[in-house]
Amino acid sequence: MGTQEDKYQWQIGSPPPSLDEHSQTKHKITTTYLKQYIDIYFQRVQIERLDLHLVDGFAGGGKYIDLHTGSMVDGSPFLALKTLEEAIVRVNIERKKTRTINCNFYFVEKSLESTNYLTHEIKNSTFNSALGSTIHCHNNEFHRSLPGIIKQIIRKNPRTQRAIFLLDQYAYKDVPLNSVASIFNELTDPEVILTFNYDSLQRYISNTQNMRTSMRNINLESHIAWDRIQEWKDTGHWHSLIQEQLAAAIKAASGAPHMTLFFISGKRGDSSPYWLVHLSKKYIARDVMMKIHWDHANDTMEFSHYLNEGFFQIGYRAYETPGQSSFEFSDHKILSDETKKRCIDKLSTEIPKIIYDTSGPIIFSDLLDQYGSLTPASSSEIKEALQTAIDQGEIEVRGCKGERRCKSTRINNKDTLTYKQSQLFI
Incomplete structure (x- = not known):
């Protein structure tokens, strides 16, 4: 998970941070998606090999303390490693000719202490022998490591680059949409799963220089109708309007043809809602993620949105018609x-x-x-x-x-x- 400096800290010799309800849900969805990604790829019996790259851009230290049990649990790096390890066994059940999954893992973490903690945990695990060969730990900010990682991916697989990027940054200001755009521009078959702290943004968004600078830094400023923000707030449909506008902004800034976006919030109301966003070049990838959302609709977390139940126009629907003052937007929808x-x-x-x-x-x-x-x-x-x-x-x-x-x-x-x-x- 992405590090918020005063919340997520790892240090060798000290207990890891607690895993909150948000992260449990994200980990569950991501693990389920990775499993289905591999199973769908190997649906045809004649396929014998998968070359895959998995990049965790905000890896953290790899371990957490479960809030409910007090036991140590895996973070996203180890969940990815174990999911691929289990997949190799699963896709070879009742197979005479062995299938192979060649996966390279890139774990990026800007905190030196957290990177050292992650490296220490990998060295003391069954994955120790892969460290430095197929497991690469980068102590750097994600956007600084990305160009080199993209070059490595293309060098290893010049024709088709299957890559999944997990970008679980904490604050919306850390969402690297410039980097996401370069991923979709330079790789043939990438997917990105990112979190977006919408709740914080929607509470404070306004047409001010500071806010516009923050949005410019993540490549969203040019996609927002700033002169209409107050008008949106005055309509009484604020959530619908800003969600459609920001959804359009994220999709446009990323350059991805397909997107799945939903709120996730705790049913007990003890955690802030956020967006889980999946971006891809192929519809089938979006479809798999959408089905996972529906499958988890009755979990302890709520999956919801403010968009229309049928077909919706991503983006503020009055945006194309200056002066339009009538609004017909949907109420809050919880998936059920x-x-x-x-x-x-x-x-x-x-x-x-x-x-x-x-x-x-x-x-x-x-x-x-x-x-x-x-x-x-x-x-x-x-x-x-x-x-x-x-x-x-x-x-x-x-x-x-x-x-x-x-x-x-x-x-x-x-x-x-x-x-x-x-x-x-x-």
Whole structure:
């Protein structure tokens, strides 16, 4: 986890800091995602090798004290190492020909004491022999280490660079969006999972020079309509407006085509909410993360957002129309079975409109690629939402050989969706 100097400190010979509820949830999600990433990659039986790079940009010391049990638990570096170790065993079950996972780990930490603590823990673990070969510890700020790490990744894998970056910085001022943009510009297949301390920002954001300088430092200033901030506050829909604006800013500044973004907050109200943001070049990566959000919706942490239940326009919707004063924004949404149902119901009317507006058939994978990041739904909910339109003959779905799909659950990525009714939407 990223270090806040007065909160997270590691020193050899002293107990590590406590692991709060926030970090437990982030660790759980990240571990689940890494497992699914590997399992999906090896879905095809003929694949025998995965070259992967995992970069923990705010690694900390690698160990924590569990607040509830008082025992020592793993931080993100060891969770990553153990997840990959377990994956090698899992993907080779009942295999005659051995599969290999060649993963390089880069643990970056700006505090010398914390870096020394992490190195000490690795040396005293079963991963000791990999230190200096596939495990690299960097005592530096992430943005300073990144150029060298990118060069190493490209040198090791010149054609395709599969890399996952974990950027669990503490304060929003530490969000390295300039660095994130360079990741997506220079690598062929990167993904970034970062935390964003939205709660702190939304409480203090205002059109002041200090605030604009802070936002300029993380490459967000040019993406925010500063002259309308007070107007947003006066509408009574502040959370919706600023979330849409900042969501658009993060996505634009990162250069990532796909994004998943949700609040995570403790149900007991004893921890500050934050955003967990996943950025990727491929829709399938976004879809996997979205499904994980829904799977964890009933955990001890709340996953929520203020965006629309169906398709939403990332960014302040009045932004394009100067002087617009009417606002219709959504209330706070906590992910649950009820919000999933409402999401599917909303999409069942909105997806046919999108297909109609394309003025021709659309491939299902293109629908996901163009609109998938503009909804809290995963591809599963999008398919379910199509069933009503299929039953009513509003949408026709056909496979590559012309076969007709009557069940939306059987839709494949290359299937064609065609709008079949002539009436106009009102």
